[in-house]
Amino acid sequence: QVTLRESGPALVKPTQTLTLTCTFSGFSLSTSGMCVSWIRQPPGKALEWLALIDWDDDKYYSTSLKTRLTISKDTSKNQVVLTMTNMDPVDTATYYCARIPEAANGMDVWGQGTTVTVSS
Amino acid sequence: SYELTQPPSVSVSPGQTARITCSGDALPKQYAYWYQQKPGQAPVLVIYKDSERPSGIPERFSGSSSGTTVTLTISGVQAEDEADYYCQSADSSGLWVFGGGTKLTVL
Numbered sequence: 001q002v003t004l005r006e007s008g009p010a011l012v013k014p015t016q017t018l019t020l021t022c023t024f025s026g027f028s029l030s031t032s033g034m035c036v037s038w039i040r041q042p043p044g045k046a047l048e049w050l051a052l053i054d055w056d057d058d059k060y061y062s063t064s065l066k067t068r069l070t071i072s073k074d075t076s077k078n079q080v081v082l083t084m085t086n087m088d089p090v091d092t093a094t095y096y097c098a099r100i101p102e103a104a105n106g107m108d109v110w111g112q113g114t115t116v117t118v119s120s
Numbered sequence: 121s122y123e124l125t126q127p128p129s130v131s132v133s134p135g136q137t138a139r140i141t142c143s144g145d146a147l148p149k150q151y152a153y154w155y156q157q158k159p160g161q162a163p164v165l166v167i168y169k170d171s172e173r174p175s176g177i178p179e180r181f182s183g184s185s186s187g188t189t190v191t192l193t194i195s196g197v198q199a200e201d202e203a204d205y206y207c208q209s210a211d212s213s214g215l216w217v218f219g220g221g222t223k224l225t226v227l
Contacts, residue, residue: 037216039163047155047163047206049216063121063215096162106153106168106208113162 002026004036004097004111011117012087018116022080022097029055029075035100036080037107038071040093048093052100053080089118122146122211124219131225138194140222142207145188150210152190154183157221158203166205167192194224202226 008020022036029036038050051071052060061069070083080097094115098107124144132138142152152170155163165174167183170190180195190209194201207219 039218046221047157047208047218049208049218052216060215063211104151104169106165106174107155107163108165108168108174110162110164 002099002109004099004109006095006097006111006114008095008114008116010115011119013120014088014118016087018082018084018087018091020082020084020095020097020114020116022082022111024078024080024097024099027099027101029053029073029078029080031055033102035103036073037098037100038080038082039096039098039107040091041096041113042090042093045093050084050095051082054103087118092116092118122215122217124207124209124217126205126207126219126222128220129223129225131227132197133227134199135196138197138201138224140192140194140205140207140224141189142191142209142219143189144209144217144219146212147185147188147190147209149212150214152183152185153208154181154192155206155208156201156203157206163206197224197226199226 004024035054037052053071068085073080094113096113098110154167157163166181170185171183182193206221
């Protein structure tokens, strides 16, 4: 059974750096074609794609956020970490991670999401 | 930046057919994906590679593509299909993007 779980602080202050961890099971990020992505959703708003890392450690970032994002993986721990610098109240959102078994197959399994509020 | 355009809302009666469109300049060259999201839940993939249906997704969900527009069709809509639907694809550089979402209301 494939599962993903997001974890991280529920509250961060403006200008701080957010670090989120996606811990997964049921698949390996060392398998050829496998990818993990991060997506967020502000309250009442649309989904926004943030970043993706693949089995070969290639990394892709949203054009609008790429200067603030870093994605990395620890294959031995089955974890993918996303950091976002210089947090602002507009970054308040539910953050999801999702698996992509092969690049063209879409995000087939999602975590339940973790809510992050940015406030002083 | 690249955008995918969806209608904000679509309404249908039970048993009718719902069609939700998604438009984007790169769609002729990039696959489209559709996700269903119910309140308080994570999104669920319902269509991938324009028209493929993941296992476990009912046959009433189908996808199609024509030029710069892709369409999610739900035939014989049921009350449980009421949800937000998002298309997702990639720009010319291969970076992903979501549409603004469409709220499907079953009257």
